[in-house]
Amino acid sequence: MVSSLKNKVKKLEEEIKARFVGNEEAIKALVLNLLHPRSTALIRAPRGLGKSTLMLLFLRGIYGDDFTVISGASEVRRGEVVGRLHIPSLEKEGIEKVIWSQFVKSPGKGLDETNRLNPYTAASIYHMLQFGEVWAYGQRLKVGDYTLIANENPHDQTTFIHPPPFYDRFDICVFLSSLSFSEKFILEDLMDKYEGEIVDSMPQILTPEELSEIREEVKEVEVEVELKGFINLLVRDLQACVRGKDYSEIKPPSLCEGCHFIREVCSKIKEGPSERATIILTNLVKAKEWLEGSVDFNDVLEMSFWVLPHRIVLVSGTNTLKDLKDIIRRERRKMGERDTRRQWLILNRLYKEFRRDLYNRAKEIALEDLVFAEELIRLEEKWVKEGKVNEEEIIRNYIVS
Amino acid sequence: MSSFVKFLEEKAKRTRMEASIRGADARRGSPEQRLSPTEFIELYYLGVTPGETVVMSRSMARELEERLRRLEEENKRLREINDILKAASIGLLILLIAVVMILRGI
Secondary structure, eight states: OHHHHHHHHHHHHHHHHTTSOSOHHHHHHHHHHTTSSSEEEEEEOSTTSSHHHHHHHHHHHHHTTOOEEEETTSOOOHHHHTEEEOHHHHHHHOOOOEEEOHHHHOSEEEEESGGGSOHHHHHHHHHHHHHSEEEETTEEEEOOSOEEEEEEOTTOTTOOOOOHHHHHTSSEEEEOOOOOHHHHHHHHHHHHHTTTOTTTTOOOOSOHHHHHHHHHHHHTOOOOHHHHHHHHHHHHHHHOOTTOGGGOSSOTTGGGTTOTTTTSGGGGEEEOOOTHHHHHHHHHHHHHHHHHSOOOHHHHHHHHHHHSTTTOEESSOSOHHHHHHHHHHHHHHHHHHHHHTTHHHHHHHHHHOOOHHHHHHHHHHHTTOHHHHHHHHHHHHHHHHHTSSOGGGOTHHHHOO | OOHHHHHHHHHHHHHHHHHHHHHHHHHHSOHHHHHSOEEHHHHHHSOOOOOSOEEOOHHHHHHHHHHHHHHHHHHHHHHHHHHHHHHHHHHHHHHHHHHHHHHHTO
16 A cells, blocks of 8 residues: 555656656655645746646646645735635624635645735735634634645746745745756657647646545654754754854854854854754655655755755855855765764763763864854753863853854 | 754764774774774774774873873872881881790790
8 A cells, every 4th residue: 555655656756757847856856845744835936937837737646626726926815815704694694704715725725926925915825834724804714734836936026025934834945947958859749749738638646635644654754863863963054153143133244253163154144944944854854765765864965955945044145056055065074074073972972971081072073063062062051060160161162252 | 862862872873883893994904904093082982993003182182191190190199108008017017026026935
């Protein structure tokens, strides 16, 4: 049964790849992201690269014709997104009865041109993504499990600037690239093959019930503790700031002047990712383990390109993906250096007992690794209380300025 | 056990395992492997059989120097006590012999 469900997911991916040229990584990301409850994905691309087509291919592959798409490009009202009042009930009986919208009730949801959604509609969707419920006319409806696939062209002139927390609610964000010379021929062949009806030709591969079953199974997958540690380290590296940038009015790079860690990755990041990044990376790792039977550190780094771009504000701000690539390359090297220094072995020993020689070594390591320093500072606080180290010698004095 | 402690344990276990593999390679391996340096921390905390060369950080060397100095001082102090105790033992032995001789009327 399990292998038949896996085959169906693989078949879904194949059928989409058979209709959508190139962008294989984006398709892979979207497939893996489908496998956990309340899956949300954002497809970003300039006009005409197939954002809506890809969204519709996925929705048809799972829900057949039973899905709802709303478009930010049209004048979307709250009644269409959430619910409207049943006028006869109000007029005849004075009762405020809400007719919930198809978008809210449907487990397959599409959001076309998300960037054009007006702030009121975006706020309703935000609430649904955050709390799994919607409100209209003082009445609440709990929304069940769903798949929401959205798309947007952020450079569109009629773009509304949605707040970062809104985008944070999207599990992943994938970018589509334009077709290469040879890929354009493949697209033309596909258009001929399907007589221009690429989306209509997409068969339903999975049922919503099968998808629920898959999501239950994926939820039960155990993630190895080392892999968990790798995810947590990666996210913490991108969040940590010895000068507390989260609550500072001044942001990097100005904040970093004179800081001991100025050459580190943290100085390249204005706003780090939220804790959701950890949760989503874990969900994707579980999904890959379930689907392919293996997952490693390189997979996590690859997944970070889907999970981080819409959750992070970089200092340079010119080309997020290119800068993120550089940050991930540095992270890969940093993880290797951590193992070479045997710093977790040392921290493990220090967790068990205080040893002066190991503490001195740990202080040296802390000068090279902020995340390690944070953990050492926590231990130091305990040791100071126990009288094992003096206030004057602790590492906090050297790095917090 | 918290997941974090479990993570540290797992990492420590892996480091120990890798170090012991390197140690075994150094014992059995080619001259290059035998000559490859071993980190002092592996030698000291993981009990790895070292190669021909052992390297250590400056702070670790300082720490060792300090420990040696303290041990030398402790050694000197204990040697002085030892000398006093030796002298006392000889004195007591002479006294004992004298007492025995007196008692026997020699």
